[in-house]
Each structure stands twice: as C-alpha cells, then as structure tokens.
Amino acid sequence: MARPVPTAQIISVIAGVTKSTVSRALQGDERISLETRQRILKIAEKVGYTPNAVARSLTTKQSGIIGYAIGQTENVFFQEQLERISLIAHERNARLMLFSIPDGQNVTDVLPVMLQYRLDGCIVIASVPITAGAVEKCMRYRMPLVLLNRIGPKTGASSVLCDNVGGARDIVRFLLASDHSRIAYIGGRPGSAISQDRERGMREAFDTAGEKLYDERVGHFTFEGGRQAARELMSTKARPDAIFAANDLMAFGAIDAVKEIGLRIPEDVSVVGFDGARAGAWPAYNLTTMVQPVESMFTTAIEFVERQRIEPLRPPETVYIAPQFLQRGSSRLPKARTPGFVGSPEPIRKKGR
C-alpha cells in the first residue's frame, strides 16, 4: 500500500546490475546489450518506474523547464493562446513554468524564483516590463532570455517579434486599396514598443502612398480606450470611413461604440484590428485583423532558448515573423481588385530589420 516510489536503485537490484547500467539502459544507450536493456525496461515497466527529473536536472544541469512571464494586462491575447503555447513547448520537450507579473512590478521581482529553479530559459511577453539589470542577472546565471514583440534593454536577450511595422503598413495599404479616403487610427499605449512599431508602419504606409492619416486618438490598448476613441472619432462632422485600431481589443470597443451611435459596419465605417483574438470570430465583431503568428513565434522562442543553452557564447538573436492578414466582415471590400495589394502574404521570416 504505502510502498515507496521506485528508484533506479531498486530496479538495479532486481535486475542484478548496477544503477549505472539501469540509467544507461533507460536512456537507450547502445552500449548496453539489447538483452539487458529489454530486461531492464521490462522491470521498470512492471514496478511503474518514473525517473526523477529533479535528480536528473541536478546532474545534467538542465531543468527542462522554461519560464513564461505574462503580465496583468487587459489584453488577453497571449493568455488566450496559452494552451497552444504550452502544447508547443511540450512537443519540443520543454515544460512551462508560469510567472504572472502584477501591475507595477517587473521581471526583477520574480527573477529570484526563476533563477532558483535553474530554468533553461525564460520567455517574456511584451506587456511585462524588464530592466537592464534583470537582463544582466540572467546572463550571469546563464539563463537565456527571449523577449516577445520587443527588443530588450542592453543586448543580452534574444527577441522574437511579429512584424508589427509591416503588418500595420499592410493594413493601411489594404484600407487605401479598398477605397477608403478618411482613415483614422487608434493608437495603443504610447510608451510601448508594440504601439510604436505599429504606429510607425501605419505612418510609413501613408507616406509611401502619398496619402494622409485623417484623424487619430490614443486608446491605450484597452477595450474602453478603443470605445471612447471611436466615439470621439465618429462624432465629428465628416466622420472617418475607416478605423484602424492598433489591437483587436480596442477594435472591439470601437465596433461597439460605432453600433451604439447607430452606424453600420462596414457600410458606414470599416474597422480593422491587429492580433487575431478569438472574439474577432464572433458575429458581433466579425473583425478583419492582422493575425500574430503565435505558433512560429513561440516555436522560435523555444529554439532560441535551446540554442543559447547549447552554445552559451552565441550572441542573442532577433527575428521578425510576418503576421497574416485575415479579412472578415468588419471591413469594406475593394470596389475593384487592386493588384497592388497582396491580401495574405506568406508568413515569411526576415532577419533584422
């Protein structure tokens, strides 16, 4: 009943070999005779042996655990993806340890715990503040750090970004190509890197096209922010005929605001977001958006952790991955197919900027 949890030691006794042999056999080491290996496997199976990962970690100096730091943000996009992300990690033989950073705190506050567990690395989403000191400490402890959607302070951390600049640019190009002439923009949190990148892409697209942004507001990436912004935008005499919100959450708020005023989407105004949040698929929103390539972003992040672990002197890397345009019903179709605009570019990767 209360029999002890089986160890390699007891298997070795049963098999009449040493635990070295058991350890090797369990790892499928070819140097152990097939006969012995099979015998040991069988015994392990029978006693219900499960290797102790803690002990293994101690000797191999690999925990097999990657930290994943999420922030207390209202924009739950990356939380929505968590099951996917966790699955991707497990497929790559990594476990995810979750760290939730409360508002007002930053990575430094949980760093001690991360370090204690000797994590193989840590992935930090954009909404979590990080300091140069934290990056340095991670380097000292050789814990690879991968930042999502932003470049870190000091060059000690790798970065995996959605191509926010390019994505925003494509959205504006799409809106222009679909005969919108009064395009308004709702920006995110002014300080944030994502916000700045998306805004830059947006402006570049207008410049390139020789067109002008019609109006703009700041929505702080929140639902209410987007709602309020849209309310203001739509209350002018000559209303915009398109709203590009820097994230989906604000776009949802904007759509609700537009409907509250009694206007129709997309007949009176097109609304486009950025992210690919779930609720965008709901009929109430049916949101045209630029989908972040979560799958490849996360796979890449884990690869970065892995590489850095194997090759500690390898310099940190940065990669941009193209988002995918998803056209739904919240935006007007182009009157005529404009060959200039490519709807859904292949998700290509580009190094550097």
Place this chain on the structure above:
Amino acid sequence: MARPVPTAQIISVIAGVTKSTVSRALQGDERISLETRQRILKIAEKVGYTPNAVARSLTTKQSGIIGYAIGQTENVFFQEQLERISLIAHERNARLMLFSIPDGQNVTDVLPVMLQYRLDGCIVIASVPITAGAVEKCMRYRMPLVLLNRIGPKTGASSVLCDNVGGARDIVRFLLASDHSRIAYIGGRPGSAISQDRERGMREAFDTAGEKLYDERVGHFTFEGGRQAARELMSTKARPDAIFAANDLMAFGAIDAVKEIGLRIPEDVSVVGFDGARAGAWPAYNLTTMVQPVESMFTTAIEFVERQRIEPLRPPETVYIAPQFLQRGSSRLPKARTPGFVGSPEPIRKKGR
C-alpha cells in the same frame, strides 16, 4: 565574466564556516549566532547567491511546483483567469507548471511527465478527462490531485467546485422573480459534470417554484452552439422572454443571434449566462451572469494540495463554493423588488452537498 554560478559551498569558504552553517543561516535558523547569520547573508548578497531549488527539492522531496492541467476547450474562461491563478499560487509560495491536454487525450497522457517532476500536486480543470487509472497512479506516487468543478472517478482525488447547482437555481429564481414567464434553457455538453449540475439546479428551481421550463436546447458550451440554439428558440411563434445559457460563451452566441434577428435585449428577451467571462463586461454583451469564485476556488485547491502533502493519509476533501450573481444589462429588472430573491449571496462555503 564567465564566473561560475555561486553555490553554498563557495559562500562557506568565504565565510570560513561549513556549508551546513551556510544552509542553516540562509534558512534563518535561530541556532546559528546572529553575528554569523548576518555575515553569511551579507556574503550571499554580495556574490549574488541564489539557492538551487533543484538540489533542495531533491533532499526535501518537495518541488514547490504544482501542475495545472488545462484542456483544449473553446471556453477560455479558466485561461482568462490564468494570470490571477498563477499569482495566487506564487503568493502561496507555489509555482505552476502548465500542462495542456489536447482534444481527445486525457490526464494519463501527460501523467508520466508530471510524475517525473515529482510535483507537489496537480490541479485539473473540468474540461480535461481523467480516468480512474490516472487517479490511482497519482496516489501511488503520492501526488495529490485536485479536480476543479467535478467529482473524480474513485475517491482518490479532492474536488473544489463552484456550487453550480445552487448558482443555476438562483438564476432561475431571479428570472422568475423578474416576471419572466417563458424561460428557455441552453444546456452545455450533455456528458459533462458541470453541465449536469447546472441543469439539475435549473430544474430544481422550476420544481420548487411550481413553474415550468418553457423550452430548451443543447449548445455544447460553444459560442456557435449558443447562437444556433438561440436562433431556434427565437424562431417559434411564442418566443421565450428569457434565455438562461449554461455558460457565458453560449450566452454571447445567443445574444448575437437575438440581435441578428432584430430583437432587443432585454426588452424582448433577457439573456443570462454563467461563469463571469471578461467579454461579459463589454457593452455589446453587458451580460448578467453567475460569477465563478475563481479566487477562493483556486486558493482552496492549493490548500488541499498542501494539506495532503503534509498529511498523506488524510482523505481527499470536497468543497463547494458559492458563485456570485452579477446583474448587468442583459436581463430585465423585476417589476417590483421581490424580497424572496437575494441578488448576491455572500460567497459562503459549504461542505458536502
């Protein structure tokens, strides 16, 4: 530059004591003289020492890690809460290791990994299937198992549940008290425990009141299911004047369906959900709902893990925690305040049923 990660060993050398003393000093052991303790603390600080939790786990046989198994469900309610949940865990000095169970798999499929890490326990949300075999294996490995929102197979796992029966009952009572006479119900996934509990509460309330359920459909807990169900319900000659959906996601779908038909909420029909999902706060939904007491549910789950670890022979426990009614705009107000209905019961706990 490439200086090694400091250990208790090197601190002991610097301090001129043994590592036993260092270990004790760092734990604040009163038996070590204050002078020595402070000296060691200072040195630890200076060299940037971080204890190795892996090594500690090996000796203490406590990993400090709790598994958290989530399913591949469309209903992201518990995913939305993940940052809260992770925070609660950290506050109680536990780390969360995430396990994502793909559709069609169950806990058994990830159990080996959970066991390998010698988790202090594992919390499993209701959407993840679990077998009696898995429960047994956890017991053999003395890994406490806590099930959320359902009772496990065999009595080897503890359970923490939202009082789904009582919550559903209160919703029906509320609807009856607010002068609805044709109340329809959209059920969840027929096989699921949550679904059955909520349905039972619903029926009990009608029986007790001597009233009858007007109509019903099955929505499988999905957005589309709720939408389709509502579409059908509302296309009858004498439409329901209230819809109670067994979860918020279906309620969202139902609301969209109702609006698509051109009807108003709550004037033409009240819609009430169950869960307390974020989107319920958005103006598009503004959903009256029964909020699951996530905070206390999770705190309790961690406490259960903790207790069972300390006292392995302690029998598994089951607790029901009252949800909290949240009235928003999707439901009609009672014509007259009915003293019979208590809107927001205090979140009380009751043992057993």
Place this chain on the structure above:
DNA sequence: CTGAAAGCGCTTACAG
C-alpha cells in the same frame, strides 16, 4: 558490455 566512483548542490539528523 558493465561496474565502481565521483559528483550535482543542497538538507538534516547526530555529535560535540
């Protein structure tokens, strides 16, 4: 093909 030994970095009875 297998074993004996050392070691990973801690903690904790047992002494003194």
Place this chain on the structure above:
DNA sequence: CTGAAAGCGCTTACAG
C-alpha cells in the same frame, strides 16, 4: 553554536 557525514536519485567520465 557549529561541524562532519550521509543521503536525496540521478549521470557520466574512467576503467576494464
């Protein structure tokens, strides 16, 4: 008040 020693359950050069 502190130390010497054993042990947690593995892995992995080094031998043979």
